[in-house]
Amino acid sequence: MKAHHHSLLSRLRTIALLAPLALLVLSGCSGAAPTCPPGDGSCLRILFIGNSYTYVNDLPGTLASLAQAGGHTVQTDSLATGGATLADHIADPATTPKLDSLKWDFVVLQEQSEIPAVESSREYTMYPAVRTLVDMVRKRDETPILFMTWAHRDGLPDNGMPDYESMQRSIDSGYLAIAAELLAPVAPVGVTWFVVRRENPDIDLWQDDGSHPSTAGTYLAACVFYAAMFRQSPEGLSFTDGLSTGTAAILQKAAAVNVLSNPAQWWLP
Numbered sequence: 001m002k003a004h005h006h007s008l009l010s011r012l013r014t015i016a017l018l019a020p021l022a023l024l025v026l027s028g029c030s031g032a033a034p035t036c037p038p039g040d041g042s043c044l045r046i047l048f049i050g051n052s053y054t055y056v057n058d059l060p061g062t063l064a065s066l067a068q069a070g071g072h073t074v075q076t077d078s079l080a081t082g083g084a085t086l087a088d089h090i091a092d093p094a095t096t097p098k099l100d101s102l103k104w105d106f107v108v109l110q111e112q113s114e115i116p117a118v119e120s121s122r123e124y125t126m127y128p129a130v131r132t133l134v135d136m137v138r139k140r141d142e143t144p145i146l147f148m149t150w151a152h153r154d155g156l157p158d159n160g161m162p163d164y165e166s167m168q169r170s171i172d173s174g175y176l177a178i179a180a181e182l183l184a185p186v187a188p189v190g191v192t193w194f195v196v197r198r199e200n201p202d203i204d205l206w207q208d209d210g211s212h213p214s215t216a217g218t219y220l221a222a223c224v225f226y227a228a229m230f231r232q233s234p235e236g237l238s239f240t241d242g243l244s245t246g247t248a249a250i251l252q253k254a255a256a257v258n259v260l261s262n263p264a265q266w267w268l269p
Contacts, residue, residue, distance in 0.1 A: 035075050036073065036074075036075040040073070042072075042073070043073040043074065043075060044067070044072065044073070044074040044075070044105045044106065044229065045074070045075045045076075045102050045103065045104045045105050045106075046060065046063070046074055046075070046076045046077075046104065046105060046106045046107075046108065046229070047076075047077050047078065047079070047098065047099070047102075047104045047106070047107045047108065048060050048076065048077070048078035048079070048080060048108040048110065048147075049078070049079045049080070049086070049089050049095070049107065049108060049109055049110065049133070050078070050079075050080045050084070050108070050109070050110025050111075050147060051080055051081060051082055051083055051084040051085075051110065051112060051113075052080070052082045052083070052212060053110055053113060053147075053149055053212065053213065054078055054080040054108075054110050054147070055078060055080040056207075056212045056213060056218065057213060057214075057215055057217075057218035058218075059218050059221055059222060059225075060076035060077070060078050061076065062218055062219060062221075062222040062241055063076060063222040063225050063226060064076050065239045065241070066222050066223065066226050066234060066237060066239050067226060067230070068239070069237040069238045069239035070226065070230065070232065070234065070237050072230060075102075077098070077101075077102075079092070079094060079095060079098055080110075083112065084112065085111065085112045085115060085125065085126075085129065086109060086110075086111050086112075086126060086129035086130060086133060087125055087126075087128070087129040089129075089133070090129055090132055090133065096136075099136060099137070099140060100140075103140075103141075103142070104137075104140070104142045105142065105143060105229075106142070106143050106144075106145050106229055107133075107137045107142055107143070107144050107145070108144075108145050108146075108147050108187070108225070109130060109133055109134070109144055109145070109146050109147060110147035110149060111126050111129075111130070111147075111149070113149055113152070113211065114152075114156060114159075115174075116149070116170070116171045116174030116175055117151065117156055117159065117161060117167050117170040117171045117174060118156075118159050118170070119170075119174075122174045122178075126174065126178070127178050130146070130178050130182070130184075131178075131182065134182050134184050143185065143269060144184050144185070145184070145185045145186065145187055145225075145228065145229075146175055146178070146179055146184055146185065146186045146187065147187055147189060147221075148171065148172065148175040148176075148186050148187060148188050148189055148190040148191065149171060149189060149190055150168065150171075150189060150190045150193040150194075150205070150213070150217070151164050151165075151167035151168035151170075151171055151190065152164065152167060152210055152211050153206045153210035153211070154210050155167040164197070165194075168190055168193075168194050171190050172190055172191060175190070179266075179267055180267075183267050184267060185228065185266060185267045185268045185269060186228075186266040186267060186268075187221075187224050187225050187228045187259075187266070188224060188228075188258055188259065188266055189220070189221045189224045189225075191258055192220060192223075192224050192254050192255055192258040192259075193205055193217070193220060195254055195257075195258060196220060196250065196251065196254045199254075200250055203216055203247055203250065203251070204216065205217035205220060215241055215242060215243065216243055216247060216251065218241075219240070219241045219243060219248065219251055220251045220254065220255065222241075223251050223252050223254075223255035223256075224255045224258070224259060226255070227255045227256055227259035227260055228259050228263075228266065228268055231260065231263065231268070232260075233252070233255075233256035233260060234252040234255055234256060235249070235252045235253055235256050236249075236252070237252065
């Protein structure tokens with residue numbers, strides 16, 4: 001297990017060293033999402049805390065566009081730097097001011113993509129950070145929501161997960177265990193990704209690197225967040241982010257079924 005943990009930490013250091021400057025420029029980007037009018041209690045304010053899985057294809061902005069198509073207004077913002085862990089965000093001096101900058105309705109917490117899959121890494125790195133951030137969010141009378149991510153297309157062989165399925169099972173277990181401990185809501189993007197990949201393998205949810213999301217992958221994540229936050233189905237919404245109507249319909253339905261068929265299993269409010 002120590003060897004696995006060392007391998008993961010080495011990979012994380014490599015990611016941090018090689019992350020291109022262009023990605024860092026996108027840090028904190030939330031697209032052209034509208035600002036909630038003062039006193040408008042129907043407008044949701046959503047803060048995403050994560051890394052490139054959040055800012056590639058602008059997940060916060062995609063969710064805002066999807067919400068608008070559903071007759072909702074949201075204001076989104078993000079703290080997202082390439083390769084960042086949740087522990088990095090705790091140490092970042094920008095995190096507390098960002099949390100204090102608005103009364104957020106939801107604060108999304110997205111861990112680095114590999115840490116939740118490796119037992120030792122999540123026990124010593126992810127879980128302490130999640131506990132701290134969930135406490136910070138709840139002390140502000142806001143709702144945390146864990147962003148259960150997807151696995152790498154080819155798994156994590158160096159850490160005993162030779163394929164996508166084995167890595168996804170480990171990620172799911174990692175998020176669900178800490179969610180059960182804290183009774184923290186979960187956006188089950190990874191579970192829904194697994195279902196879409198199994199039932200519609202022709203829809204490519206990854207970019208060529210087998211890690212970051214394609215437009216379809218980000219759209220699927222936005223549909224899951226839509227269903228989780230509004231407790232409504234995204235089925236039939238007109239915003240498709242450039243995807244074909246058929247592809248968008250498949251992703252919308254998958255999100256609706258996986259989130260809304262039993263919201264209690266995801267500790268959704």
